[in-house]
Amino acid sequence: xxxxxxxxxxxxxxxxxxxxxxxxxxxxxxxxxxxxxxxxxxxxxxxxxxxxxxxxxxxxxxxxxxxxxxxxxxxxxxxxxxxxxxxxxxxxxxxxxxxxxxxxxxxxxxxxxxxxxxxxxxxxxxxxxxxxxxxxxxxxxxxxxxxxxxxxxxxxxxxxxxxxxxxxxxxxxxxxxxxxxxxxxxxxxxxxxxxxxxxxxxxxxxxxxxxxxxxxxxxxxxxxxxxxxxxxxxxxxxxxxxxxxxxxxxxxxxxxxxxxxxxxxxxxxxxxxxxxxxxxxxxxxxxxxxxxxxxxxxxxxxxxxxxxxxxxxxxxxxxxxxxxxxxxxxxxxxxxxxxxxxxxxxxxxxxxxxxxxxxxxxxxxxxxxxxxxxxxxxxxxxxxxx
Amino acid sequence: xxxxxxxxxxxxxxxxxxxxxxxxxxxxxxxxxxxxxxxxxxxxxxxxxxxxxxxxxxxxxxxxxxxxxxxxxxxxxxxxxxxxxxxxxxxxxxxxxxxxxxxxxxxxxxxxxxxxxxxxxxxxxxxxxxxxxxxxxxxxxxxxxxxxxxxxxxxxxxxxxxxxxxxxxxxxxxxxxxxxxxxxxxx
Numbered sequence: 001x002x003x004x005x006x007x008x009x010x011x012x013x014x015x016x017x018x019x020x021x022x023x024x025x026x027x028x029x030x031x032x033x034x035x036x037x038x039x040x041x042x043x044x045x046x047x048x049x050x051x052x053x054x055x056x057x058x059x060x061x062x063x064x065x066x067x068x069x070x071x072x073x074x075x076x077x078x079x080x081x082x083x084x085x086x087x088x089x090x091x092x093x094x095x096x097x098x099x100x101x102x103x104x105x106x107x108x109x110x111x112x113x114x115x116x117x118x119x120x121x122x123x124x125x126x127x128x129x130x131x132x133x134x135x136x137x138x139x140x141x142x143x144x145x146x147x148x149x150x151x152x153x154x155x156x157x158x159x160x161x162x163x164x165x166x167x168x169x170x171x172x173x174x175x176x177x178x179x180x181x182x183x184x185x186x187x188x189x190x191x192x193x194x195x196x197x198x199x200x201x202x203x204x205x206x207x208x209x210x211x212x213x214x215x216x217x218x219x220x221x222x223x224x225x226x227x228x229x230x231x232x233x234x235x236x237x238x239x240x241x242x243x244x245x246x247x248x249x250x251x252x253x254x255x256x257x258x259x260x261x262x263x264x265x266x267x268x269x270x271x272x273x274x275x276x277x278x279x280x281x282x283x284x285x286x287x288x289x290x291x292x293x294x295x296x297x298x299x300x301x302x303x304x305x306x307x308x309x310x311x312x313x314x315x316x317x318x319x320x321x322x323x324x325x326x327x328x329x330x331x332x333x334x335x336x337x338x339x340x341x342x343x344x345x346x347x348x349x350x351x352x353x354x355x356x357x358x359x360x361x362x363x364x365x366x367x368x369x370x371x372x373x374x375x376x377x378x379x380x381x382x383x384x385x386x
Numbered sequence: 387x388x389x390x391x392x393x394x395x396x397x398x399x400x401x402x403x404x405x406x407x408x409x410x411x412x413x414x415x416x417x418x419x420x421x422x423x424x425x426x427x428x429x430x431x432x433x434x435x436x437x438x439x440x441x442x443x444x445x446x447x448x449x450x451x452x453x454x455x456x457x458x459x460x461x462x463x464x465x466x467x468x469x470x471x472x473x474x475x476x477x478x479x480x481x482x483x484x485x486x487x488x489x490x491x492x493x494x495x496x497x498x499x500x501x502x503x504x505x506x507x508x509x510x511x512x513x514x515x516x517x518x519x520x521x522x523x524x525x526x527x528x529x530x531x532x533x534x535x536x537x538x539x540x541x542x543x544x545x546x547x548x549x550x551x552x553x554x555x556x557x558x559x560x561x562x563x564x565x566x567x568x569x570x571x572x573x
Contacts, residue, residue: 061519104414104416234441322443337540
């Protein structure tokens with residue numbers, strides 16, 4: 001087999017590949033990788049006719065770190081901090097996918113209290129992720145003030161999580177068979193106060209931003225993604241629910257103790273950026289709902305299984321484990337050969353599939369609307385590039 | 387140090403127990419259906435999944451003694467259930483038909499496999515590096531050393547490895563009935 005890819009890489013490789021065009025009156029424009037609205041290092045090649053986009057092609061890989069290779073050369077325990085570096089905004093869900101895959105493979109039991117703690121912390125993290133998306137998205141659309149309100153609440157959630165997990169962003173809190181640290185009365189008290197506060201704030205967010213005429217002009221009927229396009233591209237999470245499909249991994253493929261809680265899956269069938277916006281705003285309230293139910297039903301017991309392995313050596317096997325992250329379905333395909341590191345670990349990043357439909361949606365829209373659509377997809381580039 | 391010996395014994399027992407349980411079904415693997423198909427049947431099988439309303443989750447690949455194993459994961463919005471399709475490819479000439487025509491979302495997943503393993507997808511409209519640098523020299527990063535490769539018998543000791551034909555009546559009925567409800571009630 002020839003391992004040499006034999007590519008002509010002189011000049012700008014991706015621009016050269018993108019260049020051939022049927023028309024001679026259009027312009028090729030690079031958006032990013034330093035463009036503020038791409039939230040990190042995403043580059044998008046655009047062929048434009050005046051203000052209108054004819055073709056668009058995202059170029060990835062600027063922050064690629066080969067997490068899948070790292071999994072193969074590290075042991076399971078050494079890999080624990082890695083998943084939270086992929087999607088740093090919903091780090092706990094990625095950590096959960098990793099420990100969950102191994103627990104499924106080894107048949108490890110997780111104590112009930114640990115499952116409840118995981119649900120509470122993961123949902124808190126989901127709220128903080130949606131808050132940051134909310135602030136940053138509005139910043140993209142030209143509204144500066146909301147991000148200040150968003151970070152106010154986000155800081156409080158981070159303070160709560162910092163006391164328990166030891167970090168503010170890239171949490172490494174879940175362990176095989178439980179969590180690393182028990183929660184205490186102060187955590188419960190602070191979480192209850194924050195939940196009550198978030199409910200009050202939601203009204204202000206609605207009055208200040210959601211009902212705002214200028215915002216609605218920027219997001220309503222912009223970037224319509226039909227449901228079948230979502231299916232063809234494998235889009236999940238708020239993007240899919242904003243197109244009217246009530247699909248949530250927590251409900252469709254229940255893991256942990258999610259089947260014990262009563263919560264709605266918000267959906268909007270407008271398929272536009274406003275639909276995706278409203279789904280996330282409603283999801284924050286549903287997460288608060290779940291947290292309050294979990295706090296009320298929090299059982300006593302161990303926070304980690306007493307016989308949980310510190311350096312696991314799972315049996316030979318092939319498992320798939322999926323959780324619902326803030327951006328959609330996070331999947332881990334783990335193949336073990338019986339040694340203390342995976343034979344192969346494939347990470348399914350929801351943002352990867354969600355972004356892949358952008359080329360199709362972007363045809364024929366204004367550049368300003370492209371910013372609105374990219375923001376409504378809630379991209380986290382390190383997760384997409386892995 | 388004294389504590390470690392009984393612990394090791396316990397984890398061995400756990401492993402044995404887990405191994406015995408594993409054969410009992412989807413709640414231990416995450417797959418509700420899992421088939422090997424032949425390379426020439428792949429397009430047909432994926433087409434049938436598309437007709438049954440499945441979406442593509444991801445495309446994964448493994449470097450093994452026998453060659454490359456491609457794993458396609460599908461799931462469904464209504465009536466969720468995971469289907470895995472596995473295809474074995476020759477190491478000397480790893481070629482597989484692209485499923486881009488059915489699932490346009492496969493384009494990026496296939497480019498990723500091309501990056502990491504050097505697998506060629508015939509009929510792919512734009513098979514260029516996605517995540518790796520186009521200037522990347524040397525072998526694809528996820529290829530294993532020959533001594534580290536494992537065979538099908540080592541990784542999948544007790545499972546059916548004969549390829550199934552998607553034209554089988556059974557195949558269509560099973561994917562239509564595929565659902566994770568059963569494993570949900572058990573676990």
